[in-house]
Amino acid sequence: RAQGIPYAFITNNSTRTPTQYLARLEAFGIAATPQQVITSSAVTAEEIARRFPQGTPFFALGSPNLIDLIAARGYPFDPERAQIVVVGLDRELTYDKLCIAGQRILAGAAFIATNGDATFPLGNGAVAPGAGSLVSAVATMTGRQPYMIGKPAAPMFQTALRYFGVPAAHALMIGDRLDTDILGAQKVGMQSALVLTGVSGADQIQTIAPDGVFADLAELLAAWRSAL
């Protein structure tokens, strides 16, 4: 930020709003505005607005936040007539909701997934089922694969690039997961840097090779400064 380089945060987590994220970032001493937080929920709503006529009914397995964001774009939530089915992380999942999602897709509705993350971290080392687990259930029931929004799929990265108005080759993705952050960035032609503070370790770098590897953000910034 001191360099005046624009930045944003992109997250697959579709259960929190940008404002909720800012509080968490602030706890780490990181300043940002809500516009700088790009969630899979927001990108899902944006992709629906780009691909379907306003007024198309939808159904979703997902957080109230996800449903509100889509509805706010002018799409009515209607389980019985849905032409679009969105599957994300839904802590209020029931068998009946799973049934509706699958039945609407089998009846011809589009199948969109917020992301494919298998698990959702609970913070104490424990995990809960992620959006990807629910997506697998619906994919198995219907024999269909979803249009994927979240990392490593392209829409999340493309939305961030549109936000900055820069071509992919001029953008750097910094992430802590090889199979989502780094792979996704490479697929859209962005540069990528892996920081070893999260999920992926240096020993896991094989077919997915980032442009740079750093112990943490401080080391990345130091390398950056000395390169300028």
Add this chain to the structure above:
Amino acid sequence: RAQGIPYAFITNNSTRTPTQYLARLEAFGIAATPQQVITSSAVTAEEIARRFPQGTPFFALGSPNLIDLIAARGYPFDPERAQIVVVGLDRELTYDKLCIAGQRILAGAAFIATNGDATFPLGNGAVAPGAGSLVSAVATMTGRQPYMIGKPAAPMFQTALRYFGVPAAHALMIGDRLDTDILGAQKVGMQSALVLTGVSGADQIQTIAPDGVFADLAELLAAWRSAL
């Protein structure tokens, strides 16, 4: 039956009891005793009794019937300490139950699936999520594959063979699905006959080839009589 040949019915459906099945068979004019109806729930309970010490705590996504059958073998239902997790068709599925199942498996519990059927027929052409859809969700969350009980897996067929006390080569499996009934029979070395009254058509016979193909049970019986 008039020939005095012993027979049994084997079904992946784990939501009904044998007695409930008899009522359905009777409606088709077919007589049977509860012992002749082999369900994936009963075989699951039997397999648990064969593989785990009595008293091992278990958790299940499944029907009350499934849970009762396992508990009746001397296994306590205990979500918090489960060392065995059974996943079947559970119309009372919730996110929290899915979470417990995955967490116990990640903590080391055995992962057993009643069957892998993707859908469950509702009878009017519509389908609901089958056990296999729930199994996919748990498999994705945990990165683990289950020990499978239902057709086409071997345990269902082996239980039927034990019931009759005959070797596989002396038994005939009659079924209407190539990918479960016929494939499973072949894997354990049983003869197999496909009847074209159900899911699979004659045009689908390719790599899974039954020993005989019949329009319906009447045609199969006529062929049988003329061969005797």
